[in-house]
Amino acid sequence: MVAAAISNLSTVADANLHSRFTLTSPIFHFRTSCPKRISSIRCQSIKSDKPKSSRNLLDNASNLLTNLLSGGSVGSMPIAEGAVSDLIGRPLFFSLYDWFLEHGSVYKLAFGPKAFVVVSDPIVARYILRENAFSYDKGVLADILEPIMGKGLIPADLDTWKQRRRVIAPAFHTSYLEAMVKLFTACSERTVSKFNKLLEGEGHDGQKSIELDLEAEFSSLALDIIGLGVFNYDFGSVTKESPVIKAVYGTLFEAEHRSTFYIPYWKVPLARWIVPRQRKFQDDLKVINTCLDGLIRNAKESRQETDVEKLQQRDYSNLKDASLLRFLVDMRGADVDDRQLRDDLMTMLIAGHETTAAVLTWAAFLLAQNPSKMKKAQAEVDLVLGMERPTFDSIKKLQYIRLIVVESLRLYPQPPLLIRRSLKSDVLPGGYKGDKDGYAIPAGTDVFISVYNLHRSPYCWDRPNDFEPERFLVQNNNEEVEGWAGFDPSRSPGALYPNEIVSDFAFLPFGGGPRKCVGDQFALMESTVALAMLLQNFDVELKGTPESVELVTGATIHTKNGLWCVLRKRSGLH
Secondary structure, three states: HHHHHHHHHHHHHHHHHHHHHHOOOOOOOEEEEEOOOOOOOOOOOOOOOOOOOHHHHHHHHHHHHHHHHHHOOOOOOEEOOHHHHHHHEEEEEHHHHHHHHOOOOOOEEEEEEEEEEEOHHHHHHHHHHHHHHHEEEOHHHHHHHHHHHOOOOOOHHHHHHHHHHHHHHHHHOOOHHHHHHHHHHHHHHHHHHHHHHHHOOOOOEEEEEEEEEEHHHHHHHHHHHHHHHOOOOOOOOOOOOOOOHHHHHHHHHHHHHHHHEOOOOHHHHHHHHHHHHHHHHHHHHHHHHHHHHHHHHHHHHHHOEOOHHHHOOOOOHHHHOHHHHHHHEEEEOOOOHHHHHHHHHHHHHHHHHHHHHHHHHHHHHHHHHHEEEEEHHHHHHHHHHHOOOOOHHHHHHOOOHHHHHHHHHHEEEEOOOOEEEOOOOEEEEEEEOOOOOOOEOOOOOOEEEHHHHHOOOOOOOOOOOOOOOOHHHEEOOOOOOOOOOEEEEHHHHOOOOOOOOOOOOOOOEEEEEHOOOOOHHHHHHEEEEEHHHHHHHEEEOHHHHHHHHHHEEOOOOEEEEEEEEEEEEOOOOO
16 A cells, blocks of 8 residues: 555656656656456557657657767666657656567666666565565655655665664554454445446436446545544545545646656755745645644644554454554554654655545456456455445455456556665676676666566466456466466465465556555455445446546546546445
């Protein structure tokens, strides 16, 4: 949950950093629509057939600058020339996929004096994220997010991260998650009730239906859940709008803006007072921080200090305040200043909200194009739940719903890239079809781990661009990829959701290794409950064609104009 969305903010930030060194437009906020010649559920990149000779003057100038400034020394690593025209009008991760198919699993992408190593290989990803994790940090992540999240868990330096991880990780224990499932259900009921009320006011010719932007509705739902689950604050955004809600979205938009603008003008002295949008950003931060400070103060005034074990044994089902903030404040020996707590909460607020909304959006988008899979999912919901609401135990029985959630994350990973920067010189594994001796990289090298490429790799997945939730039930191994253990569901017994372990780092929806997201189960269960309750009550159709749904890469992979759908009450339901 948390790591995924915030890593994506850093993803776009680092991914667009190259534009600072090329002759390009200052704004790199890529948009694309699914080409009509591509299967509607795929919305994938198309390999460019444009020969180098047809590249325009801008491309040639950029490549000349690259060759001069990089000195042409790239060692044995394949290099992808950064054609500016390949990037304009489409998300960067689409072009990275094209170059992956052309240059292989590890290649260098150079623009002017700046170069990035792009990794699309599970063996190399495993090495960076797990085997040698503490030799890498998150690069420019802190530069982009520090004004917003300070030393929150995600952008924190290694020392701060180690300290905060020891405190925060125990908070996501089983009893807490059980209590959160009740919260997910209660908040989802608000959304279902809102849709039903809208249906009661609509209808024609005896067929009742409503048109809704499901992306916006999922965004409101996710915000309410994060507010209550993390710091016991009810935004009530499903049914109302408040200054705090406006401030949260304003902060999200500013983080996205900073990740796509190539000149960090906000660092210029006095810019925060002179530039109107920066003044608004400061005002938004003040509103949110004032809210969080008040919640922290109230929690500390009612503190009941105790050991971690006893905190985890609390009766969370009957606890008035079962929030993460309550756990962190009450934990004995974990005293921390209000600023650090506020940074932690701000990180979880922004990150946790964005990811879940995106997962649900693309799950609905995929299901709406696959009526047979939607009916299969609804049949499972009917069998397991009937007209009852989901519980912690029933989630375990909603196998197909869980698989839909993770398959949506595979096709539309949040984030599409993970960013790392080497703290010292290192030698990366060569990866599939790469140099057997590996690739030497100097300290300070920026690395893109392309989650999008890994999730759609033809070397790791059968029919990688097809929507097939069932794929996670069967073993899949490509012996040609030396050193990769393949996908094996039995490798992580008892796990409700596939992860980097069962896929040997070919599936990284929440990262992997020691800096993997601590809130992954929270996010996955939240998505499962919300999707199950949507399908329990409604049939969903796209309002327009799949090709009309345009992608925008910002803080997450989201839509340009919303996911407009037609909802109908399922027959036999009242």
